[in-house]
Amino acid sequence: MKSILVTGGAGFIGSNLVEHLVKAYPDYKIVVIDALTYAGDIENLKAVKNAKNFTFVHGDICDRALIERIFQHYYILDVIHLAAESHVDNSISHPDVFIETNVKGTFTLIDVAYKYWMDKPFVSKTGYENSRFLHVSTDEVYGTLGETGLFTEETPYAPNSPYSASKASSDLIVRSYHHTYGMNTVITNCSNNYGPKQHDEKLIPTVIRKALAGENIPIYGDGKNIRDWLYVLDHCKGIELAFNKGISGEVYNIGGNNERNNNYIADKICEILDELVPLENKSYKSLISYVEDRAGHDYRYAIDASKIEKNLGWKADENFETGILKTVQWYLKKYRG
Numbered sequence: 001m002k003s004i005l006v007t008g009g010a011g012f013i014g015s016n017l018v019e020h021l022v023k024a025y026p027d028y029k030i031v032v033i034d035a036l037t038y039a040g041d042i043e044n045l046k047a048v049k050n051a052k053n054f055t056f057v058h059g060d061i062c063d064r065a066l067i068e069r070i071f072q073h074y075y076i077l078d079v080i081h082l083a084a085e086s087h088v089d090n091s092i093s094h095p096d097v098f099i100e101t102n103v104k105g106t107f108t109l110i111d112v113a114y115k116y117w118m119d120k121p122f123v124s125k126t127g128y129e130n131s132r133f134l135h136v137s138t139d140e141v142y143g144t145l146g147e148t149g150l151f152t153e154e155t156p157y158a159p160n161s162p163y164s165a166s167k168a169s170s171d172l173i174v175r176s177y178h179h180t181y182g183m184n185t186v187i188t189n190c191s192n193n194y195g196p197k198q199h200d201e202k203l204i205p206t207v208i209r210k211a212l213a214g215e216n217i218p219i220y221g222d223g224k225n226i227r228d229w230l231y232v233l234d235h236c237k238g239i240e241l242a243f244n245k246g247i248s249g250e251v252y253n254i255g256g257n258n259e260r261n262n263n264y265i266a267d268k269i270c271e272i273l274d275e276l277v278p279l280e281n282k283s284y285k286s287l288i289s290y291v292e293d294r295a296g297h298d299y300r301y302a303i304d305a306s307k308i309e310k311n312l313g314w315k316a317d318e319n320f321e322t323g324i325l326k327t328v329q330w331y332l333k334k335y336r337g
Contacts, residue, residue, distance in 0.1 A: 003029040003074040007109065008083030010034035012138070012198045014184035015044035015243035017236045022048040024240070031074045033057045033067075034099075038187070039086060039199045059198070061105035064112065071116045075319050077128065079113055081106065082136045082168070088163045092295055095162035099106060103173070106135070110185075122182030132184045135174040135241045139191050139228070139253070140164035146300035151189075155336045160298055167212045177247045186246040188239055191255040195232035195323065196330040202281065203262065204324075207269045208331045209293050211284045212277070217270075220258045221293030223263035226300040230256035231323035234316040241312045252312070256305025268321075272328045277336070 004021065008014040009032030009271050021030050030053055034040040048054045049261035055074070059066045070076060081103060085091065085098045110133055117128040124131070142151040143158030157172075159165040171187055179186040195206045210217045237252035246252060260268075310312045318326070 001027070001029045001075075001292065002077045003068060004078045004080060005031045005033065007033050007079070007081045008040065008104070010036060010040040010042055010044050010056075011086075012039060012044075012330035013193055013199050013232055014082040015041075016195065017082070017239060018045060018054070018233045019047050020233075020236050020240070022051045022054050026053055027163075029053050029055060031055045031057065031070065031076065033059050033061065033070065034083065034277075035060045037085075038090065041197075044197045054120070061109050062100060064108050066074035067108060067112045068116075071112055076113075076116070076130045078134070079135045080108065080136070080244070082110055084167065086138075086163065087199070088140075088161050089294060090199060091161055091163035095118070095166075097110065098162050098166040099169075102163075103169045106170035107173050110174060110183070114177060114181055114183055118181065118183070119247065130184065131207050132155045132243065132248070133177070134186045134239065134246075135171065135189070136239060137171050137187055137189045138166050139189050139255070139301050139303050140298070141168040141171060141189060145300040147300070150302050151253060151255075153253055153307055160215065161169050169213065178284065181318060186242050187251045188242050189251065189253050189261075190235050191230045192302060193230050193232045193235050194267075197288060197326050198232070203265065204269065204327060205331060207266050208273070208328060209335060211270060211273055211287055212335050215287065217266055217284075217287045218289060218291045218295060219262050219266055220291060223290065224261050225262045225297060226259050226302070228255045228302040229258040229260055229265075229297075229320050229323070230254065231316065231318035231326075234318055235249065237317075238308060238314045241306065241314050250311040251306055252308040253303045254308055254314070255305040256316050256318075256320070257305065258298075259302050260320055265324075266314070268324055269328060272325060274312070276302045276328070276332065
């Protein structure tokens with residue numbers, strides 16, 4: 001059975017993608033590697049754990065010997081690479097971990113793939129002519145925007161946090177293996193994801209969790225920082241399209257076209273909770289409080305996704321209002337049972 005290696009498959013985006021791939025590609029073995037550190041949780045994969053075409057490997061992408069064994073043992077034809085340390089706050093306090101996983105880990109992975117799939121630069125081994133390395137990245141590599149404008153695939157890189165700098169580095173490593181060695185690579189850069197299985201400490205789960213606990217809902221600074229919100233399953237469909245139809249060496253931006261600031265996010269979630277699980281004499285909005293801003297907090301991210309829309313036919317199924325309702329309902333089940 002041919003195999004696709006999905007790194008970081010127990011994380012937020014990875015587990016949603018794996019669940020989709022296991023069902024959509026019954027003739028492929030979906031091999032997942034995850035170190036199960038900060039954001040990875042094996043519980044995220046419980047829906048597929050008994051599937052015949054699913055295998056989980058607990059391990060680190062920096063472990064070259066392990067990666068080589070996985071390629072050899074499972075006949076890895078393709079890689080979808082999501083494994084990364086990804087919490088900006090953590091990158092500020094522990095940048096070394098981000099450099100190790102995101103930069104060294106990406107290098108290890110693509111270098112093993114190159115040696116396993118190719119005889120020499122621009123010459124594939126027999127049976128690996130179409131092997132593809134898809135690298136999932138972030139819009140944060142582009143830096144920050146003012147009041148107007150959108151990130152396109154041509155926007156120069158200008159990362160502002162250790163996290164985004166490490167992701168930019170990993171993007172450039174993947175790009176170099178395409179241009180230097182002729183590897184079949186595709187890079188996707190996404191806007192802010194939200195939806196089921198996101199780590200509890202991220203903004204949207206935090207707002208929901210704190211509200212339900214009756215605790216203050218912390219919002220950085222003045223709450224006016226803007227993000228382009230992308231429902232995780234829409235992102236997974238974009239990754240799948242880029243994997244199957246993307247042109248080798250190309251970059252595709254995937255964005256939700258849903259710009260919202262943090263004040264709107266908190267207000268909207270509180271309004272949904274007021275309707276679904278109302279408090280006796282007050283709105284959940286009364287719990288919103290403002291805390292000291294994050295160091296180097298980028299003001300605005302927003303993506304122009306017209307390339308993947310026009311060239312590959314991608315379209316988001318959810319707008320923010322439909323996606324956030326599904327998300328709140330999922331977390332209500334998680335936190336309240």
